[in-house]
Amino acid sequence: MRISAEEAGEQRSVGDRMLLILDTVATSPGEVGLSELARRTGLKKATVHRLATDLVAHRMLERGGYGYRLGLHLFELGQHVPASRRLRATALPFMSDLLTATGEIVQLGVLDDTDIVYIEKLTGRNSVTVPSSVGSRLPAYCTGLGKAILAFSDDTAVERVTSAGMPSRTGTTITDPRRFHRELAKIRDTGIAYDREEGTHGIVCVAAPIVVESYVGRDGNRAVAGLSITGPARRMQPARLGAAVRTAALSISRLLGYPLSR
Known part of the structure; x- marks a missing residue:
């Protein structure tokens, strides 16, 4: 791939700049125009235009009526990730x-670093609008999925989340690390996690971990994913659905071939 003399003076590699462009487009709710993309990435407009043109040619990006959006080839590649x-x-x-x-x-x-990444989402007749979508991220500390996974993760993962800060998103968000640790301990006992409007006003969730066999030398299980049901607080009663979510998560764990210790 060609690189100009001007671009050679920049500190980032071509690959780094391409990933920066893709990450910036991915975190945008809609299309991102060229000028806005240059501003948000901190790259020169000419650099963004040239790299984005290459990404469009490889179907990593698409040109819309206003700007750039993620391309279908990224989705196609994602389907080949074995796990x-x-x-x-x-x-x-x-x-x-x-x-x-x-x-x-x-x-x-x-779980990816301090966030939950949604890899599948099914909606039905009663579904309401929520902030999540396939491929999107939300902070782990204020989601049912995040708490379910963290309860069955190692101490390093939990510390990474609490150290990053847990700002209040609603009036019920758990922001105190000590209280958060107590919440995780309850989840380990029951195998069920709840989001009590902690991430979004009016939205509740019940979740359970999908676990693997424990690390050598450690007690308990390690979560590789989480399964949840989400709905409006005015209608959904998470406690009534906990057993169903937990049973489904256990069944998935067994089919994946990972024995459970509890």
């Missing part, structure tokens, strides 16, 4: 059953 593909294929029948039974949103997510 994600197997997890989604195993979970989908159970997610479909939960959707049929409740009519509420059913989601599958994994």
